[in-house]
Amino acid sequence: MSNLPEILSLTRTVAWEAANILRSYYNGTESKNLNTTYKDDEPVTAADMAVNQHILQRLQAELGNLEFTYITEETYKTGQSPQNHTPWAWIIDPLDGTRDFIEKTGEYAIHLALVQEHRPILSVVAIPEAEKIYYAIKDGGSFVETINGTTKPLKVSSDKPLEDLTLVVSRSHRNQRLNHLLANLPCQNHKSVGSVGGKIATIVEQQADIYISLSGKSAPKDWDIAAPELILTEAGGKFTHFDGSPLLYNTGEINQWGGLLASNGEHHQILCNTAESILQNFSPQE
Template identity: 30%
Template sequence: MDDDALLALATRLATEAAAAINAVRAAGFAVARKADHSPVTEADRIAEALIVEGLRAAAPHIPVIAEEEIEAGTAPTGPGPRFWLVDPLDGTREFAAGRDNFTVNVGLVAQGRPVLGAVALPATGEVFWGRAGAGAFKRDAAGTRAISVRRIPDEGLTVMGSHHYQDDPRMTRFLEGRHVARIVNIGSAEKFCRVAEGSADLYPRFGRTMEWDTAAPQAVLEAAGGTIRLLHGGGALGYGKPGWANPAFVCEGRA
């Protein structure tokens, strides 16, 4: 399969997983706790199984690193130069609390960089996808269209922030001297997508994230013309790191 076919696969599986999550939500569900005390639900497990099985069936030569398999200790080690990163339900806390800001993330990494990805928003029916050099796209009730980051409007920056860190003093310090119109605090990779589609301009992330949280939305953002850099030092956010944890970073649209 070439990269176009792999992107179509990721987009289809993310969309199918979003439908499965919505079905679990409609039926009702229990919330359990993992070893790190973060929440997990039946929706996480069903969505991950659907995505992982689909990826391995269609592209068996590409290893899959998925959040719940990592937790269970069953994910492959030393995945090689190309591998999938899957977060079947990014924003489980939002999902469990009845909020709508959660996503399905399916991204492909090559040589330490995300090269394509799909992000589905089950609650809104939106799906975003993108590939390096081929642009980024969004599908919703209005149809499918290309998306791109925007120039900062005259009224100032729309800044995306984490729902669970909305009183973080680091945000105040980071925004000092910037012309800010509004700050929007929500959960999940949706924040990347709002910058990618040009409805927001900046997303600084100070707290911990994992590689499966960011690979797919980073691919979408960069395909839409945005950038992501490390908060300290300004280098690239790399993938395949020991332990899979990310340092702090900043997502930006067009300067």
């Protein structure tokens, strides 16, 4: 698609607009009107729905829906996602980190990714409370833009010994297997951050080096991972399954099952192999 730079410009604008809407709910005029409900034990707020509607209306008004499938967390849950999986798909999370949003940690994000043939080729991640957006086009590098319009390229950390790497971890999505894995890795520096988008932002900002996702009763979904993945890989990092296989999106299966590792890339395969070995020796009784 030759007009990717134009689509990226539109997507960045939409991301800033969406960030302003979320902030109005978070600490502004709509802060008392979240109307929180729960679906599959996950919270959904009026902010999720308002931003979801805004993003879809803006993208579809400019781009239409003939070439594109639109898959969002909120429309998927309500059965409104189109079933015809076109080669081009928008995968959108209007509010990644809803629990953090409700609990006022400030660590929530907006994810927008354009996927071609199951792989992301354009993405934007907005971190509203940091007043930043991160963006990338496949083979075009990864960048961060601040609210005042300054932009800089991003590059992951390098030349760190394995034991000095910092893991960015979740506060809420934890289970016994993941805790066992984290406790037995050779790198024991941990940093807690909400939202997958926020976690990947810490890696491309060189505040952390590794993120691990390990599915239990549930798994991260396409909209949790697609946009952050491209931001990371275009900054020089890697994001794969433990066996090294790539993550695939818009396949008809929204769950990203198994072990997933995001890193600065330098010790990626060693960490994948180590993680698999640690988990082979895991017993729930431990």
